[in-house]
Each structure stands twice: as structure tokens, then as C-alpha cells.
Amino acid sequence: NAGVTQTPKFRVLKTGQSMTLLCAQDMNHEYMYWYRQDPGMGLRLIHYSVGEGTTAKGEVPDGYNVSRLKKQNFLLGLESAAPSQTSVYFCASSYPRLAGEGYEQFFGPGTRLTVL
């Protein structure tokens, strides 16, 4: 099993350009998440999905859009990139929480994005 994969690994954009980050998981997880990580800020949730066809906003959703057309894929889009979106982006997935249970989130290797 590949686990959680992300493409691309690195990307440099100019202000105003658009791009899509792809996250794929082969663990049949219902839940998927997109985080950004900035120095000194920890991981902050951008958007998440609890199943195919569903998405919801996290802590820092502005400037991003997401789609989950297939259960195994979760796409993060930047329509008009800004320098403030320079960050490392991590995708994660997990099983849904059951009563009395808890499940870890599995993280992808990350995408390092620079917006000039």
C-alpha cells in the first residue's frame, strides 16, 4: 500500500496563478483533510471531507477550494495564488470516529509551495 500520496512535491507560482494539489489514499478512508504548516504555527486545517461528494471548511479556508469526487482523492485548489499562501501543504486521511474509538490521521509527504 502506498498510503497517502501527494502531487506535486514542490511548486513555485507567480502571484495570481492557479493550481491544484492532488491527494490520493489507498486505505479506503472516509475522512480526508488538507492542512497548511507555517513556521511557528503548527498545522492548521484548511478544508476537510467526511465522504465522497462532501466538503467542509476548516480553520483557514479563505483563498482555497476543494473537491472530493472520488473517495480516494481529495483536491485542493488555489484560484489566484498570493504570497501569503506560501507554505507546506499536508493531506491526511482517517477512518470515521466510532463511539468509544479514535483513529489516527495518516499524513502524506507534503507539498512545498512558494508564491512569488
Add this chain to the structure above:
Amino acid sequence: QQPVQSPQAVILREGEDAVINCSSSKALYSVHWYRQKHGEAPVFLMILLKGGEQKGHEKISASFNEKKQQSSLYLTASQLSYSGTYFCGTEAGTASKLTFGTGTRLQVTL
């Protein structure tokens, strides 16, 4: 609100012990602990559930005080491989969403 982690950084000699604390202002369902090495993805260490027992494996263990909404990670007889940044992630709502602390940087030296 982000949980508060302390200390922000700690330097240990190999074989010494360390405690990392995580405190939240919200009523929590669970606390997750992850370790991240430079340039890599966070790696899961353990999860503490509300009403659950203290967890541990090898020389790393953790506890969760539900009354205080605090969790502590205990590293005993530290090894060089323990170096990295430790994050707690707290779960208070639905969809297993985690809110992460800002991290504790741990460096183990010879």
C-alpha cells in the same frame, strides 16, 4: 483555539527524560500526539481518548486529564532518534477534526 504546548523547546542529553504538556480550553474527546522530523510528514505516536487509559509503548507514554483538559507526553531514557518536533492535536468536535498545538522542539544530544 489552538491548544497550548509547553515547553516550546527542550534540549536533552541521551538517556535523560522529558515531559511535554498540552492544554486546551475546550472539552475534549481525544488527544493525539505526533512527531515530525525536519522536512518530513508528522508521524502518529498515540491517541488518548476521553475516559480511556494512559497509553504507552516502549519508552514513550502519555496521559490525559479530562478534568483539566490536559495531556502530557512522557519520554524516558531519550534516544537520538527522539529528536524532532512534537505536536499535540486535540479533538473536540465532529469529523475527527484536530486542532494542533504549535509544537515542542526536542533535541537529543550525545
